[in-house]
Structure formats: structure tokens, C-alpha cells
Amino acid sequence: MAAITIEKIEKSFGATPVLRDVSLDIADGEFVTLLGPSGCGKSTLLRILAGLEVQTGGSIAIGERVVDGVRPKRRDVAMVFQSYALYPHMTVQENMAVPLRMRRLSSIQRLPLIGRFLPGTKAVGAEIEKDVMRTAKALGIGHLLGRKPGQLSGGQRQRVAVGRAMVRQPAVFLMDEPLSNLDAKLRVQMRAEIKELHDRLGVTFVYVTHDQSEAMTMSDRVAVMLDGELLQVASPREIYADPDDRRVAEFIGSPKINMLEARVRDNGLAEIAGTSFAIPGDITPGISLALGIRPEAFHLVEAGGDNILTGAVRMIEHMGSDLYVHLAVPGTEHPVIARLLAERAPQIASGQTLHLGVKPERLLLFAADGHRLRPHDHASATVLRMKERVQ
Amino acid sequence: MSAHRLAPPSAILRHAVLLITGALILIPFVWMVSLSIKPPGEIFRASFSFWPEQFYGIENYTKALTNSPLPRYMLNGVIVCAMILALQIIVCAPAAYALAKLDFPGRNLLFAMVLIALILPHEVLSLPLFVLGYQVGILNTYAALIFPYVVSPFGIFLFRQFFKTIPDDVIHAARLDGLSELAIVWRIMVPMALPAIIAFGIFSIVSHWNSLFWPLIAVRDQSLMPPPLGIMVFKNGEAGNDYGPLMAASTLVVAPLIIAFLSAQRWFVEGLTGGAVK
Numbered sequence: 001m002a003a004i005t006i007e008k009i010e011k012s013f014g015a016t017p018v019l020r021d022v023s024l025d026i027a028d029g030e031f032v033t034l035l036g037p038s039g040c041g042k043s044t045l046l047r048i049l050a051g052l053e054v055q056t057g058g059s060i061a062i063g064e065r066v067v068d069g070v071r072p073k074r075r076d077v078a079m080v081f082q083s084y085a086l087y088p089h090m091t092v093q094e095n096m097a098v099p100l101r102m103r104r105l106s107s108i109q110r111l112p113l114i115g116r117f118l119p120g121t122k123a124v125g126a127e128i129e130k131d132v133m134r135t136a137k138a139l140g141i142g143h144l145l146g147r148k149p150g151q152l153s154g155g156q157r158q159r160v161a162v163g164r165a166m167v168r169q170p171a172v173f174l175m176d177e178p179l180s181n182l183d184a185k186l187r188v189q190m191r192a193e194i195k196e197l198h199d200r201l202g203v204t205f206v207y208v209t210h211d212q213s214e215a216m217t218m219s220d221r222v223a224v225m226l227d228g229e230l231l232q233v234a235s236p237r238e239i240y241a242d243p244d245d246r247r248v249a250e251f252i253g254s255p256k257i258n259m260l261e262a263r264v265r266d267n268g269l270a271e272i273a274g275t276s277f278a279i280p281g282d283i284t285p286g287i288s289l290a291l292g293i294r295p296e297a298f299h300l301v302e303a304g305g306d307n308i309l310t311g312a313v314r315m316i317e318h319m320g321s322d323l324y325v326h327l328a329v330p331g332t333e334h335p336v337i338a339r340l341l342a343e344r345a346p347q348i349a350s351g352q353t354l355h356l357g358v359k360p361e362r363l364l365l366f367a368a369d370g371h372r373l374r375p376h377d378h379a380s381a382t383v384l385r386m387k388e389r390v391q
Numbered sequence: 392m393s394a395h396r397l398a399p400p401s402a403i404l405r406h407a408v409l410l411i412t413g414a415l416i417l418i419p420f421v422w423m424v425s426l427s428i429k430p431p432g433e434i435f436r437a438s439f440s441f442w443p444e445q446f447y448g449i450e451n452y453t454k455a456l457t458n459s460p461l462p463r464y465m466l467n468g469v470i471v472c473a474m475i476l477a478l479q480i481i482v483c484a485p486a487a488y489a490l491a492k493l494d495f496p497g498r499n500l501l502f503a504m505v506l507i508a509l510i511l512p513h514e515v516l517s518l519p520l521f522v523l524g525y526q527v528g529i530l531n532t533y534a535a536l537i538f539p540y541v542v543s544p545f546g547i548f549l550f551r552q553f554f555k556t557i558p559d560d561v562i563h564a565a566r567l568d569g570l571s572e573l574a575i576v577w578r579i580m581v582p583m584a585l586p587a588i589i590a591f592g593i594f595s596i597v598s599h600w601n602s603l604f605w606p607l608i609a610v611r612d613q614s615l616m617p618p619p620l621g622i623m624v625f626k627n628g629e630a631g632n633d634y635g636p637l638m639a640a641s642t643l644v645v646a647p648l649i650i651a652f653l654s655a656q657r658w659f660v661e662g663l664t665g666g667a668v669k
Contacts, residue, residue, distance in 0.1 A: 050567060052563045052566065072566045079567050081563065085560035085564035087564075087565075087582075088583060164568070
């Protein structure tokens with residue numbers, strides 16, 4: 001049982017900064033996902049948590065105890081690696097027994113040949129075997145104990161890796177993209193199993209992934225990282241519907257959020273590609289904004305006008321339940337993507353002109369620097385002033 | 392079955408070249424075995440035959456084993472080779488692990504020094520080693536035969552290359568599982584690098600079993616001599632021109648190596664190419 005406090009962690013490799021001022025509090029028993037594209041520093045942060053890398057600055061506490069400089073094995077954390085990192089020369093049973101043997105047997109008892117004749121070794125050994133068996137059974141790999149990793153499928157290896165981490169009942173589970181080597185179907189299945197494991201064990205999970213669907217489905221909270229910075233930490237719903245930063249909005253969601261460059265004309269009105277949009281809040285005229293519109297925020301309307309985007313259909317993607325319609329809107333750089341119900345399919349043809357309406361409350365406003373402008377902010381000036389104070 | 396088959400003429404040519412080179416290498420061995428079972432009269436006969444008219448093998452081999460302390464030489468060979476190999480692995484594996492997987496200042500410089508040591512022939516060092524051995528007072532003991540070979544640059548190099556191919560995650564997992572760095576070397580790295588260890592073992596044993604130059608310098612006592620040196624002494628001293636027993640002794644000396652090599656061939660090849668292909 002342990003909460004984790006990450007405080008102002010900095011890390012650089014040589015002159016290259018990898019992590020910049022990362023702070024994060026993780027509650028006991030929480031499932032937190034570090035989400036970001038490859039190279040954003042999320043794995044480095046996890047390794048620092050595990051004690052496999054040393055931070056350049058900042059401090060980490062696991063369950064009240066500051067663990068800076070504490071060796072990995074003394075941190076009471078277990079880790080599942082992307083490559084599984086099983087020991088290929090040992091059987092599944094031996095693989096899973098390693099962490100227990102290292103903890104429960106003395107160094108003399110672990111000696112080959114001599115060790116097994118020392119008093120106590122046999123009893124401890126039997127206990128280890130029992131614990132391994134119990135964990136293996138819980139994961140459904142009880143029948144594989146005698147095999148070596150080379151004889152197992154990807155999914156089975158994955159379970160062994162989880163088993164090896166689980167068997168010693170750590171306070172914190174660290175998972176570094178554990179599902180990325182599995183095929184799509186198995187990934188979905190393992191996703192559910194890991195979530196279930198978290199519910200059953202009730203210990204803290206820190207999960208690293210670049211796959212947003214994993215992050216969204218499994219986590220209590222998602223921490224979005226980009227370029228070594230923590231951009232937002234919030235529940236999956238909030239991350240999607242209420243992003244703090246343009247980069248978060250663009251990273252989360254598939255198809256990607258539509259970003260339309262706009263100029264604020266009069267209070268409450270913005271101009272996009274020649275049409276006026278009513279925008280929430282009270283924003284100073286003259287400044288440039290980006291309007292974020294999720295593909296599903298659009299609805300079809302009969303005719304053009306204010307608050308409506310008009311364009312020609314460039315491409316239609318049938319996804320089964322949904323229809324992704326790519327619309328070339330004059331004056332916008334990228335095609336606008338709308339997610340419509342599949343029933344609409346017969347009415348839409350390539351080349352046809354469509355009118356898409358959007359409700360003002362579904363608009364996400366971002367300032368030129370990527371910062372989110374919220375409707376309840378009184379004016380952009382307030383936001384800017386607040387930012388100055390922070391800096 | 393190979394992916395592409397050669398046209399018959401080029402296949403024949405290729406096999407002919409292989410057979411001829413193979414034969415060139417094999418003939419001295421076959422000749423040695425053939426001489427070892429011939430009576431003295433037949434050895435110097437002008438006519439050419441591999442198989443003797445009169446089988447004289449038992450006499451030659453008995454003479455080889457009884458006229459010289461050949462079993463003693465072979466025992467020396469076993470003791471010296473086993474000790475060298477064991478100590479080499481004990482020294483080289485941790486050194487190679489440090490060079491392959493640990494990050495410390497001066498690592499590249501140290502590795503460069505290993506490479507330089509790899510280039511130097513061992514003979515260059517024999518005079519300093521002889522002086523050193525004299526100063527320490529271990530000349531004419533087993534220690535003199537063993538100690539100069541304990542640190543093997545080739546072993547460090549080979550192990551390092553193999554250890555490099557082992558993913559870092561395995562080491563990280565081991566650290567989290569609670570293994571110390573030395574435990575990682577012995578419980579994880581060495582078992583995973585077994586093909587390289589076996590390949591190195593064969594190299595080490597073959598070269599030290601056959602080594603003549605350094606033992607010639609280091610030991611005087613017949614009871615300490617390894618097989619090749621023993622045979623040389625045997626030839627000069629007692630056998631004279633008695634080539635039958637001499638060849639029998641040579642055959643006996645090479646036999647263990649051939650058996651060892653054939654039985655470990657699979658690993659041997661894998662160990663030398665393993666890092667390169669993967």
C-alpha cells in the first residue's frame with residue numbers, strides 16, 4: 001500500500017533535457033497512466049520511479065518514504081517490461097520464483113548445490129513453490145510452469161511477466177507498455193485482465209503507454225506527457241472533453257480533433273473561413289484563436305449560415321457504427337472531419353456539399369500559445385495576466 | 392536444404408575445391424594415425440600405403456604409454472587447462488559485463504586497452520612474464536603455467552560482444568527482482584551467454600592444451616609438463632628415431648580435443664556467429 005509523490009523531477013542525458021519539472025501525486029491504490037508519444041520521457045519517468053535511472057533533480061517518495069538513492073530492490077516496486085524481460089534459460093516456475101528466492105533466502109542458502117542442504121532452505125523453498133503456484137493459477141498459467149519462455153506465445157509470456165511482478169506482492173506496480181507486443185485482439189483482452197487485476201489487488205499502478213485507448217479504458221487518471229513536460233493530469237473523461245492544452249486535445253481522440261484558426265471579430269463572434277461563429281466567453285476582439293471541434297460535435301444541417309461550416313465531401317470512411325466524413329472547407333488548411341451516424345451513409349456522396357452545425361458549448365478555444373481559454377474566464381486579458389504571474 | 396541450388400558444373404567445382412582443402416588439412420592427421428599403427432620397418436618404406444601390412448598398433452601405443460610418463464603429461468594438461476578456463480571465466484565474465492552494461496567514466500578507454508591487448512601476441516610478453524614469475528617465485532610450478540593466461544583479452548572481448556546483445560530490460564528486471572550486480576553476471580548473463588562461453592572454452596582449452604612455447608620457458612620439471620612439451624622431451628630423450636610410439640603418443644594427445652570439439656561443435660559455431668546475425 002503506497003502513495004507516490006513525484007516532486008519537480010528533472011532528468012537530462014548529457015545536455016538534452018528529457019524531463020522538465022515533472023510533479024505528480026498518485027494516491028494509494030490509484031491506476032495512473034503516463035500517456036504520450038514515443039520519446040516524450042514517460043518511460044524515463046517510470047525508470048526513475050523504479051530506481052533504474054537516477055534523476056538529475058527533484059525527489060520521489062513512495063508511501064511516505066523518500067526513495068532517492070534507494071536501490072530498486074529496496075523500493076517495494078515491481079515492473080513489467082515491454083519486452084517482458086523474462087530469463088530465457090529458466091522455466092516459468094524459476095522465473096517467477098526469482099524475486100521470492102532473492103528476498104526469502106539468505107545468500108548462502110541460494111548457493112547452488114550446497115544451499116539446498118542448509119537448514120530452512122527446504123521449508124522456504126516449498127513455500128515459494130506454493131506462492132508461485134497460487135499466482136500462476138490466478139493468471140491461468142499454472143499448466144505452463146515447466147516450460148521455458150521460448151516455448152510460450154506472446155500472451156503467455158506477458159502473463160508470466162505479470163506473474164513474476166505479482167508474486168512478491170509489491171506496493172506499486174510499474175508497467176512499461178506491456179501490451180504493445182501483442183496483437184490487437186489479445187491486447188483488448190489483456191487490457192481488461194490488467195484492469196481486473198488492479199481492482200483485485202488494490203495496489204498502486206503506474207502504467208506507461210503511447211496508446212490512448214489503453215489509457216482511456218484502464219486508468220483512474222491519465223497524465224499526458226509531451227516533450228518531457230506533464231501537460232495535464234485528469235480523469236479520462238476530462239482529458240478528452242476538457243483538455244487544458246491544444247497539444248493534449250490534438251493527441252487524444254481518434255480521428256484527431258479539428259483545429260480551425262479563427263480571428264475574434266466582435267465580442268462573442270469569431271470568423272472562420274468566412275463564416276461567423278458564436279464563441280462562448282468574453283474574448284477581446286482582434287486576437288487569434290484556434291477553435292477545436294471534436295468530429296462527433298458536428299451535426300448535419302440543411303443550409304449554410306452562421307455557426308455552420310460548409311464544404312465539399314472529399315472522402316467517406318465507413319467504420320461500421322460510424323461514418324467519418326472528410327470535408328474540404330474553403331479557407332481551412334486541413335480537411336474537416338465529422339463523425340456522423342452510419343445511417344446517414346446513403347444520403348452522402350463524394351463531392352456533395354454538406355453543412356455542418358456545431359453547438360457553441362462544444363467548441364474548445366485555444367490561445368495562440370496553445371493554452372485553453374475557458375468560457376468562464378472573463379477575458380483573454382485575465383488569462384494572459386494570470387499566465388504572467390505564473391511565469 | 393539451401394534456398395538456391397547451384398548448377399552442376401559450378402557445384403562440382405566448388406565441392407572439388409572444398410574436398411582438396413579438406414584433404415590437405417586432414418592428411419597429416421591421417422598420416423599420423425597411420426604411422427602410429429605401423430611397425431618401424433614399414434614407416435620408412437618407399438612405397439605408399441595408409442594401412443599397415445603388419446598391425447603394430449598395440450605395441451606402439453603400449454610403448455607410448457609406458458616408456459614416457461604420457462598419462463602424467465595428460466593429467467597436467469587437464470589440470471592446467473581446467474584451472475585456466477575456470478579462472479578465465481571468473482575474471483572475464485564480470486569484466487565483460489562491466490564493459491557491456493555498466494556506465495562508468497573511462498569505460499571506453501578500458502575497452503580500447505582490451506582491444507590493444509588482443510592485438511599483442513602472447514610471445515611478446517614471455518620475457519617480462521618470465522622475469523615476473525622469477526621474482527614472485529612461481530617458476531617451475533603449476534601456477535607458472537596458469538597465471539599468465541588468467542586474464543584473457545579475447546575472452547573479455549567475446550563475452551562483451553555477446554552480453555551487448557542481451558536486452559537492458561533483462562538486467563533491469565533482475566535488479567528489481569533483487570539480484571546484485573555479481574548475481575546478475577552469474578545467474579543471468581553467463582547462462583544466457585552459454586554458447587559464447589562454450590565457444591570460448593573450446594578455444595581456450597585447445598590453445599592451452601597445445602601450448603608449447605610458454606611451458607618450455609616456465610617449467611623444467613617433467614612431472615609438471617603439459618602434453619606437447621612432454622612429447623618433445625620424449626622424442627629427444629628416449630624415443631630417438633622411434634616414430635611409431637611417437638605418433639601414437641601424438642594421436643593420444645590430440646584425441647581428447649577432437650572428441651571435445653565434435654561434441655561441442657553446435658555451440659561453438661553458434662557462439663562465434665550468434666552476436667553477428669541476430
